[in-house]
Amino acid sequence: MATGRVIRAISGFFDVNDGEVTRRCRARGVFKKQGVTVLVGDIVEYEPMGSQEGVVVSVHPRSSELVRPPIANTDHALVVFSFVTPDLTPLMLDKTITSVLIAGVKPSIVFTKADLAEPSFVEAVSSLYRKCGFQTLAISAKQGEGVEQVRTLMQGRINVFAGPSGAGKSTLANAVAPGLKLQMGAVSEKIGRGRQTTRHVELFQLDHETWLADAPGFSQLQLSVPARELGTFFPEFQKVNCAYRGCSHLDEEGCAVRASVERGEIAQSRYDSYQQMYHEIREREENMY
Ligand SMILES: Nc1nc2c(ncn2[C@@H]2O[C@H](COP(=O)(O)OP(=O)(O)OP(=O)(O)O)[C@@H](O)[C@H]2O)c(=O)[nH]1
Ligand SMILES: [Zn+2]
Numbered sequence: 001m002a003t004g005r006v007i008r009a010i011s012g013f014f015d016v017n018d019g020e021v022t023r024r025c026r027a028r029g030v031f032k033k034q035g036v037t038v039l040v041g042d043i044v045e046y047e048p049m050g051s052q053e054g055v056v057v058s059v060h061p062r063s064s065e066l067v068r069p070p071i072a073n074t075d076h077a078l079v080v081f082s083f084v085t086p087d088l089t090p091l092m093l094d095k096t097i098t099s100v101l102i103a104g105v106k107p108s109i110v111f112t113k114a115d116l117a118e119p120s121f122v123e124a125v126s127s128l129y130r131k132c133g134f135q136t137l138a139i140s141a142k143q144g145e146g147v148e149q150v151r152t153l154m155q156g157r158i159n160v161f162a163g164p165s166g167a168g169k170s171t172l173a174n175a176v177a178p179g180l181k182l183q184m185g186a187v188s189e190k191i192g193r194g195r196q197t198t199r200h201v202e203l204f205q206l207d208h209e210t211w212l213a214d215a216p217g218f219s220q221l222q223l224s225v226p227a228r229e230l231g232t233f234f235p236e237f238q239k240v241n242c243a244y245r246g247c248s249h250l251d252e253e254g255c256a257v258r259a260s261v262e263r264g265e266i267a268q269s270r271y272d273s274y275q276q277m278y279h280e281i282r283e284r285e286e287n288m289y
Contacts, residue, residue, distance in 0.1 A: 001046070006041060006042045016046055025053065026055055064104045071160060077162050079109045080110045086167070090270075098233045110172065112140070113140065115145070141172045161173065170182060226281070242255055
């Protein structure tokens with residue numbers, strides 16, 4: 001028996017890498033009956049067969065599981081947003097960060113196209129997110145500025161990119177992994193005649209302990225958390241210790257979060273995003289009954 005990581009899934013086969021060799025494996029027949037799924041990113045036990053093949057016999061418990069694209073055990077999301085072209089929209093950024101946190105994945109925020117933005121804007125935005133407690137970088141991938149620091153953040157992790165179209169994900173991926181020619185376009189999904197085809201996801205190895213998914217995650221921002229728990233995914237809200245259990249931080253009297261916003265400590269834009277997301281979730285919750 002051997003242990004490896006699934007790095008690719010192709011029409012019923014799984015490519016399993018043990019750190020050196022990649023074998024094409026099929027899954028045990030009983031998996032289907034037992035409802036066991038094998039995802040790219042899974043750590044699996046397999047029975048080697050010959051020098052290049054094998055059979056997956058069990059799947060280790062997952063630390064995280066993304067639905068689109070389907071990847072297991074991602075532990076780091078690079079949240080890539082450009083300062084300009086397209087312009088930064090705080091709500092989109094905050095939603096992406098929150099979705100990453102809800103999925104149990106650590107986010108790092110990478111602001112791109114710093115070369116096209118006003119230095120004062122670059123500094124203001126970066127410091128706003130740094131103060132929230134997020135790892136934050138402002139880079140210019142085209143000029144190669146900050147690329148080394150991004151690569152350092154990725155070290156020893158299973159990385160996935162997240163962020164809107166045109167933010168610079170492909171450019172950055174190719175800067176950190178030259179030679180791989182990565183295309184980070186969103187996972188395409190065609191729905192026709194009841195059939196759903198999703199682009200294959202693959203993990204690319206940057207070194208023996210660092211991996212990068214070739215498709216961006218968090219393309220559908222569902223915010224799958226009860227409204228009352230949303231605040232726990234805003235690290236700067238946690239720091240002020242609102243004494244009210246289950247406080248929505250919207251209109252409760254004496255709410256420490258609102259007081260902090262009024263003092264200008266918690267950023268108004270983050271609080272606005274929180275309110276917007278809260279109402280979105282509430283609407284969904286109300287429609288469920
Ligand atoms: N000036 C400048 N342009 C950049 C930078 N990074 C990316 N770009 C440009 O921005 C455009 C979009 O970059 P992509 O890397 O294709 O963006 P993407 O996020 O992969 O976009 P999708 O594939 O649509 O998801 C390209 O024309 C890049 O050359 C940067 O740091 N500075
Ligand atoms: Zn509160």
